[in-house]
Amino acid sequence: MNLSKLSVTTAIALLTLIATSLTTGIVPGRTIQVLAQTQDNRQAEANRLAQQGLGQYQTSQLQAALQSLQEALEIYREIGDRVGEGDTLSGIGAVYFDLGQYPQALESWRQALSITRAVNDRVGEGIILSGIGNVYLHQGQYPQALESLQQALSIAQAVGDRVGEGAALNNIGGVYLYQGQYPQALESYQQALSIARAVGNRAVEGNTLTGIGEVYRNLGQYPQALESYQQALSITREVGDRVGEGAVLNNIGTVYRNLGQYPQALESWQQALSIMREVGNPAGAGAVLNNIGTVYRNLGQYPQALESYQQALSITREVGNPAGAGIILSNIGTVYFYLGQYPQALESLQQSLSIARELGNPAVEGNTLNNIGLVYTNQGQYPQALEFYQQALSIAQAVGNRAGAGATLGNIGSVYFNQGQYPQALEFYQQALSIAREVGDRAGEGTILSSTGASLFELGQPQSAEAELLEAITVLDELRQQDLSDADKISLFDTQVDAYDVLQQVQIAQNKIEPALETSERGRARPFVSLLSQRFQQTEATANLPAPSVGDIQQTARAQNATLVQYSVINTSVGTPAIYIWVIPPAGEIAFRSVELNEANQRTLSGAIATAFDSNAVFRSDSTTISNLVSDVRPTSRSATRDIEFEYNPSLATDSLRQLHQLLIEPIADLLPTNESDRIVFIPQGGLFLVPFAALQDANGDYLIENHTISIAPSIQILDLTRQQASPDQSLDNALVVGNPEMPTVWDTQSSTDIQLNPLPGAEQEAQAIAQFLNTEAITGAAATETAITQQMPNAQIIHLATHGLLEYGIPSESGVLDVPGAIALTPSANDDGLLTSAEILEMDLQAELVVLSACDTGQGQITGDGVVGLSRALISAGVPSVIVSLWAVPDAPTAELMTEFYHRLETNPDKAQALRQAMLITMQQHPDPKDWAAFTLIGEIE
Numbered sequence: 001m002n003l004s005k006l007s008v009t010t011a012i013a014l015l016t017l018i019a020t021s022l023t024t025g026i027v028p029g030r031t032i033q034v035l036a037q038t039q040d041n042r043q044a045e046a047n048r049l050a051q052q053g054l055g056q057y058q059t060s061q062l063q064a065a066l067q068s069l070q071e072a073l074e075i076y077r078e079i080g081d082r083v084g085e086g087d088t089l090s091g092i093g094a095v096y097f098d099l100g101q102y103p104q105a106l107e108s109w110r111q112a113l114s115i116t117r118a119v120n121d122r123v124g125e126g127i128i129l130s131g132i133g134n135v136y137l138h139q140g141q142y143p144q145a146l147e148s149l150q151q152a153l154s155i156a157q158a159v160g161d162r163v164g165e166g167a168a169l170n171n172i173g174g175v176y177l178y179q180g181q182y183p184q185a186l187e188s189y190q191q192a193l194s195i196a197r198a199v200g201n202r203a204v205e206g207n208t209l210t211g212i213g214e215v216y217r218n219l220g221q222y223p224q225a226l227e228s229y230q231q232a233l234s235i236t237r238e239v240g241d242r243v244g245e246g247a248v249l250n251n252i253g254t255v256y257r258n259l260g261q262y263p264q265a266l267e268s269w270q271q272a273l274s275i276m277r278e279v280g281n282p283a284g285a286g287a288v289l290n291n292i293g294t295v296y297r298n299l300g301q302y303p304q305a306l307e308s309y310q311q312a313l314s315i316t317r318e319v320g321n322p323a324g325a326g327i328i329l330s331n332i333g334t335v336y337f338y339l340g341q342y343p344q345a346l347e348s349l350q351q352s353l354s355i356a357r358e359l360g361n362p363a364v365e366g367n368t369l370n371n372i373g374l375v376y377t378n379q380g381q382y383p384q385a386l387e388f389y390q391q392a393l394s395i396a397q398a399v400g401n402r403a404g405a406g407a408t409l410g411n412i413g414s415v416y417f418n419q420g421q422y423p424q425a426l427e428f429y430q431q432a433l434s435i436a437r438e439v440g441d442r443a444g445e446g447t448i449l450s451s452t453g454a455s456l457f458e459l460g461q462p463q464s465a466e467a468e469l470l471e472a473i474t475v476l477d478e479l480r481q482q483d484l485s486d487a488d489k490i491s492l493f494d495t496q497v498d499a500y501d502v503l504q505q506v507q508i509a510q511n512k513i514e515p516a517l518e519t520s521e522r523g524r525a526r527p528f529v530s531l532l533s534q535r536f537q538q539t540e541a542t543a544n545l546p547a548p549s550v551g552d553i554q555q556t557a558r559a560q561n562a563t564l565v566q567y568s569v570i571n572t573s574v575g576t577p578a579i580y581i582w583v584i585p586p587a588g589e590i591a592f593r594s595v596e597l598n599e600a601n602q603r604t605l606s607g608a609i610a611t612a613f614d615s616n617a618v619f620r621s622d623s624t625t626i627s628n629l630v631s632d633v634r635p636t637s638r639s640a641t642r643d644i645e646f647e648y649n650p651s652l653a654t655d656s657l658r659q660l661h662q663l664l665i666e667p668i669a670d671l672l673p674t675n676e677s678d679r680i681v682f683i684p685q686g687g688l689f690l691v692p693f694a695a696l697q698d699a700n701g702d703y704l705i706e707n708h709t710i711s712i713a714p715s716i717q718i719l720d721l722t723r724q725q726a727s728p729d730q731s732l733d734n735a736l737v738v739g740n741p742e743m744p745t746v747w748d749t750q751s752s753t754d755i756q757l758n759p760l761p762g763a764e765q766e767a768q769a770i771a772q773f774l775n776t777e778a779i780t781g782a783a784a785t786e787t788a789i790t791q792q793m794p795n796a797q798i799i800h801l802a803t804h805g806l807l808e809y810g811i812p813s814e815s816g817v818l819d820v821p822g823a824i825a826l827t828p829s830a831n832d833d834g835l836l837t838s839a840e841i842l843e844m845d846l847q848a849e850l851v852v853l854s855a856c857d858t859g860q861g862q863i864t865g866d867g868v869v870g871l872s873r874a875l876i877s878a879g880v881p882s883v884i885v886s887l888w889a890v891p892d893a894p895t896a897e898l899m900t901e902f903y904h905r906l907e908t909n910p911d912k913a914q915a916l917r918q919a920m921l922i923t924m925q926q927h928p929d930p931k932d933w934a935a936f937t938l939i940g941e942i943e
Contacts, residue, residue, distance in 0.1 A: 043084075046075035050088055057095055060242030060279040066095045086115030086124065093131055097138075098243050100283020100319040106135045126155030126164045134171050137178060138283075140323030140359035145175050163204070166195035170208050177214055178323065180363035180399035186215045203244070206235030210248050217255055218363065220402035220439035225255050243284065246275030250288050257295050258403060260443040260479050265295050283324075286315030290328050297335055298443065306335045323364070326355030330368040337375050345375050363404075366395030370408045382415050389415070406435030410448050413455075417573075422455045429455065446475035450499040453506065454574045462509050469503040473522065497523055498572055505575045513592045514550045517582045520568045522547035524685060524715045548717050550590070556720045557584045560942065562679035563672060564716060567664070569685050571597065579663065583671040584716075593667040654697060657930070661696040664688070665704060672708065679913055679942055681719060682712045692887055694920060695934035703930070705920050711913045711938040714873070722881040722940040735774040736796035736848075739767020741784035741803055741827040744834030757825055763802035766854065766896035770800055773903050786832035794846055800899075802854040805871065805886070806835070822871040824853070838874035846879040850912065853885045854899055872939050881941035882912055894932035898923040913942045 053068035069092045076084035093108035109131045116124035133148030149172045156164035173188035189212045196205040213228035229252045236244035253268030269292050276284035293308030309332045316324040333348035349372045356365035373388035389412045396404035413428030429452045436444040449472035456465035476499060500523025507516035548556070557564050564584040571577040577597035584590050665672075672680060682693050693712065694705035704710065713719040743757035764780050771778035779789065784803075793799060804825035828834030853871060872883045884902075898919045905915035916938050923933040 042075055042079050043081065046072045046079070046081070046084060049075070050084070050091070053088075053091060053095075057091065057098075059240055062095055062099055062243075063280050066092065066099075069095065082115055082119060083121075086112045086119070086121070089115070090124065090128055090131070093128070097131065097135065098279075098281060100281055100286070100315075100321070102135050102139055102283075102320050106132060109135070122155055122159050123161050123164060126152045126159070126161060127167065129155070130164065130167045130171055133168075134174070137171065137174050138321060138323070140178070140321070140326070140355075140361065142175055142179055142360050146172065149175065162195055162199050163201065166192045166199070166201070166204055166208075169195070170204070170211060173208075173211050173215075177211060177218070178363075179360060180218070180366075180395070180401070182215050182219055182400045186212065189215065202235050203239045203241055206232045206239070206241070206248075207244060209235070210244070210251060213248075213251060213255075217251065217258070219400050220258075220404075220406070220435070220441075222255050222259055222440050226252065229255065242275055242279050243281060246272045246279070246281070246284055246288075249275070250284070250291060253288075253295075254291055257291070257298065259440050260298075262295050262299060262479075266292065269295070282315050283319045283321060286312045286319070286321075286324065289315070290324070290331065293328075293335075294331060297331070297338070300338075302335050302339050306332065309335065322355055323359055323361060326352045326359070326361070326368075327364055329355070330364065330371055333368075334371050334374070337371065337378070340378075342375050342379060346372065349375070362395050362399055363401060366392045366399070366401065366404055366408075369395070370404070370411065373408075373411055377411065377415055377418065380418075382419055385415050386412065402435055403439045403441060406432045406439065406441065407444065409435065410444065410451070413448075413451065417451065417455055417458075420458075422459050425455050426452065426459075442475055443479060446472050446479065446499070449475065450502065453499075454502050454572075457502070457506050457509070457574050462506050465506045466503065466510070469499060469506060472499050473503060473519075477522075499523075501568070501570050501572045502574055504568055504580060505570055505572065508580065508592075508594065509575070513582075514590060516580070517553065517566065517584075517590065517592075518547065518550060520566060520580065520582070521553065521716055523568075524683075545717070548720070552720070553584055553716050554590070556716050556723075557586050559723060560679065560681060560719065561586050562681045562942065564681050564683060564719075565668065565672075566683040566716065567685050567688055569597075569688065581664075581668055583668050585671075585673075591668075591671050593671075595663055595667050657692075657695055657697040657703075658699070660691055661698055661704070664691065664693075665696055665698070669698075676707050677709055677914060679911075680708050680710045681942075682710060683715060683719075684712060690887060692930065692934045692937070694917075694937070695930035703924075703934075705917055705934070709911075709913045709917050711916075711940070711942055713940060718876070719940070722876060733775075734796055735771070735776045735798040735800065736789070736792050737767050737771040737774060737776060737778045737800045737802075738784050738789055738826070739778050739780050739802040740764035741780065741825065741834070742782050743804065743825055744828040746806070746835065757804050760803060762893065762896065763854065766899060767800065767802045769896060769900055770802075770903055773900065774798065774800075782827055784827045785829040786826040786834050786836055787829055789826055790832075790836065790840075790844070793848070794844065796846075796848050797850075799846075799848050799851040799880075800854060801852070802899075805853060822874065824871065838871050841871070841874040841878050844878045846875070848880050850882045850884070851875050851880050852899070852902075853883070854895060876940055883939045884912075884916065884936050885939060886935040887937060888931070888935050891932055894923055894927040895935075897926065898933055898936070910943050913938050 049068050049072035053065045053072060056062075056065035056068060069088050073085060073088045073092065076088055089108050089112035093105045093112060096102075096105035096108060109128050113125060113128045113132065115121075116128060129148045129152035133145045133152060136142070136145035136148060149168050153165060153168035153172065155161075156168055169188050169192035173185045173192060176182070176185035176188060189208055193205060193208045193212065196202075196208055209228045209232035213225045213232060216222070216225035216228060229248055233245065233248045233252065236242075236248055249268045249272035253265045253272065256262070256265035256268060269288050273285060273288040273292070276282075276288055289308045290312035293305045293312060296302070296305035296308060309328055313325060313328045313332065316328060329348045330352035333345045333352060336342070336345035336348060349368055352368045353365060353372070356362075356368055369388045369392035373385045373392060376382070376385035376388065389408050393405060393408045393412070395401075396408060409428050410432035413425045413432060416422070416425035416428065429448050433445065433448045433452065435441075436448055449468050453465040453468035453472060456462075456468060500519055503519045504516045504523070507519060553564070563586065564582075566582045566584070568580040570580060579595040579597060581593045581595070582590060583593070684691065689712075693710055694703065696704045698704075713722075740760045740763045743759055745754045745756050764778070767778040767780060801824055806823040806825065822838035824836040826832075826834050826836055872885050875883050901922050902915050902919035905918045906912065909915060916936065920933045920936075927933055
């Protein structure tokens with residue numbers, strides 16, 4: 001719902017009449033009254049209040065204007081001044097209208113209309129009819145709106161009221177606009193604009209330019225739309241029209257969103273929302289919130305989008321705007337579609353479709369029909385999907401909506417693609433691509449290019465497919481290079497990763513091993529690279545580093561003196577699912593292996609990971625969520641201490657570890673170094689981040705860690721950047737060791753109560769032992785406040801935190817949605833809540849060479865195309881080159897032994913991966929089960 005302030009011409013015309021009557025005593029087309037000499041004090045007071053209300057309205061002080069005009073109205077009625085009463089009612093209606101209180105506006109204007117007719121005031125009658133038509137327009141009652149506005153136009157033309165004529169024409173343009181009759185709308189607006197300029201009415205000129213911009217935007221002519229909006233914005237600021245300024249900013253934001261320029265869109269909308277709230281305009285605020293929801297939807301931030309839409313829907317219903325509610329319901333349905341909640345999606349979309357048809361709004365009807373088609377497409381109901389798409393396309397073409405027609409053509413192409421009818425799919429994709437380029441829809445262009453490439457690949461044209469896909473990811477990379485927040489970049493990237501995977505398939509099909517490796521690297525952890533490079537270089541110029549070339553990748557392997565093993569899990573809409581594996585030795589040629597993920601292998605892979613890592617299985621008892629960290633809250637809860645009694649089947653664990661070894665290691669076993677001290681860095685993808693590589697077991701029963709020194713990294717480029725962050729000083733001085741703080745309370749979403757985390761006495765003993773070894777004092781109990789620890793963290797060279805780790809905890813944004821997942825439990829104080837979150841860590845500047853998170857599940861988080869978004873990512877981004885984290889709820893006694901041995905080894909050898917390996921091997925002798933020693937993994941720099 002795009003807010004064009006269609007009321008301004010009517011409102012200004014109404015209040016201009018009031019001003020004229022108060023300053024000169026002459027009302028055009030009325031009986032002349034001499035006011036100054038004949039009015040008593042009450043009359044003068046009423047005039048003063050009315051004049052005051054006029055001034056307040058013109059400076060967008062709407063509530064104050066309403067109060068002044070209502071006080072004036074009481075006096076006019078008291079002294080029997082019918083003309084003053086009618087004028088003031090007209091002004092009150094205008095204020096109610098700009099407040100979005102349409103029923104009250106309609107009631108005031110109806111009363112004013114009765115008076116103007118009684119006193120034979122034809123000019124006032126026409127202007128008020130224009131205002132009434134405006135209310136009907138915003139309530140979606142288009143026939144009634146057109147009838148009132150046509151009457152207003154006839155009166156204005158009959159009495160020679162050029163201002164009133166322009167007002168009526170402007171609002172008639174609005175009716176045609178909302179009905180999707182764009183040529184008629186443009187004609188009316190152009191006539192209104194001509195009149196506004198002829199009479200020198202800048203405010204009306206600005207409002208009409210806004211309407212013209214809306215027509216161009218709906219036609220997909222975005223440059224013309226922006227030009228009109230910018231002219232309108234300049235005028236609204238010149239005349240001090242804050243409501244109009246907010247309306248234009250709202251519409252400018254919509255154009256930027258359509259162009260895929262999301263930061264500019266959000267900036268315009270935030271300004272518009274601030275103005276709407278400042279002037280007390282709930283209808284305008286609702287319109288802006290709807291648009292903000294749409295950009296969140298485009299960014300893949302679906303919870304935030306839904307929250308914005310729900311707020312907008314509540315406001316729109318409250319102010320009695322069914323047309324706006326219909327638009328928002330369609331948007332809500334689209335979010336449910338992306339969330340895979342198809343019944344809810346169809347319910348919202350059907351409500352929207354019913355409203356659009358009832359109100360005679362073909363533009364919204366067409367958009368909603370298209371969205372219903374999307375739901376049926378994803379459910380595999382292709383005939384029904386095509387039927388809705390064809391209806392949507394017909395409407396879009398009839399009303400001249402090029403952007404809408406392009407989107408629907410692309411969706412029709414997807415139906416044919418899903419049915420294997422690739423030539424037909426290509427035909428529709430080409431039409432959609434032409435329109436996307438014509439209207440400047442870069443996001444749509446990238447999506448269609450990707451779909452075109454997939455179709456060409458299925459048709460056996462890999463070279464042509466590669467060209468289209470390379471162009472697609474160039475567009476997608478460009479979209480991410482905008483000034484977006486880190487969270488927005490991550491969610492946007494998640495909507496794009498399929499294009500990179502398909503391109504790898506196309507390149508591998510042509511035996512282009514090295515280009516496919518470059519694409520694999522280009523398609524992972526790009527927001528992480530952007531964040532880390534920006535923090536590291538302290539300059540915007542490096543915030544969007546290009547993905548590394550093959551030469552860069554080989555140089556990283558040499559610099560690390562390690563064999564890099566990069567995995568891509570490929571499961572797209574084309575080709576055969578597979579795991580692609582590249583092995584990059586420190587010196588020598590890059591090798592490639594592929595494991596086909598047939599149905600049996602897919603079950604093996606997903607089953608092995610799930611068996612090893614889902615709750616109540618193998619290494620983990622319960623996932624470390626807030627709910628499961630609390631004992632005695634619910635009868636089924638278990639203790640959250642690290643002395644958890646694991647529900648664990650050793651034979652099932654062995655099977656899972658061997659299956660994973662068979663899929664991930666055996667295909668490349670002959671390519672791995674034979675010297676156990678030589679380093680291997682695994683670069684996983686997706687769910688492979690959950691694999692405990694150290695514990696993978698070969699057919700002889702040997703664990704991988706027994707024969708190799710290993711670590712992991714989110715991407716090869718991240719590994720290179722962490723090396724740049726590392727300091728040559730590898731001493732163990734200036735260590736910060738924390739264990740078993742006094743636990744904070746957290747909000748448990750399942751019980752809807754604040755609950756206390758359990759103490760960890762074993763973690764305290766671990767911290768004291770390690771602190772003694774590192775020649776420092778452990779900070780435990782009440783002393784380990786969040787404030788105290790965060791003050792010491794920036795200067796520490798080693799940070800060891802033995803406490804609870806929370807996977808799901810983040811800083812709530814204004815919408816109530818969790819931001820960056822992950823938190824470390826510390827002692828709360830008067831200055832903090834005791835929860836050091838990932839979002840807070842991201843704001844820190846750390847000098848530590850190593851952080852060890854000796855807590856449960858600290859290596860987990862939200863798995864995205866950017867890797868694992870959680871505590872480890874936050875720490876690396878804050879400047880830490882090496883982080884050790886856990887993959888499951890670690891048992892206390894073995895963990896303390898392993899950690900003590902790790903620091904003992906690190907004292908004599910700065911190789912962190914080798915120190916961790918030796919610690920695991922020694923712990924394994926006393927605790928042979930992998931659950932006791934294999935949880936921890938090193939991420940990032942080895943030395």
